[in-house]
Amino acid sequence: MMMRRKMVLRVVSKLLIPFILLFALYVQWHGDFGPGGGFQAGVIFAAAFMLYGLIYGLGTLREALPSWVTRLVLSLGVLLYAGVGVVCLLLGGNFLDYDVLAHDPLHGQHYGIILVEFGVGLTVFAGIITIFCAFAGRAAADVNPHDPEETARAGDD
Helix, strand or coil: CHHHHHHHHHHHHHHHHHHHHHHHHHHHHHCCCCCCCHHHHHHHHHHHHHHHHHHHCHHHHHHHCCHHHHHHHHHHHHHHHHHHHHHHHHCCCCCCCHHHHCCCHHHHHHHHHHHHHHHHHHHHHHHHHHHHHHHHHHHHHHCCCCCHHHHHHHHCC
16 A cells, blocks of 8 residues: 555656746746745745655655755855846946846846846755755664664655
């Protein structure tokens, strides 16, 4: 019975994860015109990967998304956010004064918000995945491999 339940979860998650990722992208790109933005999109994007890790295991998640990739994405998100501010300074404006990013201040605001929100989304996604994997790895390490009953209970989660 347990294997059948896991099979149902695996099939349903394979169907849902692409839609969760698509919704995260919608929230990311719709955020400058309505509710949403980088933080919310990053959380939703991370939730899809967390679901994958919960269903298929932390090892499988780490094969799909190695820790060096999450560190790289985390760094790129912070650099993108700060880089937009530095570019604004170099163009004669204040830090994160998007008006100087284009010939028209309105277009500059639009470009700046998109870039900064994308940086925030990358950082939040990678940060949440890093935290999730750290806690999930610690929880897996707490299971005593020499106790078959405890190992069986941990596998039922």
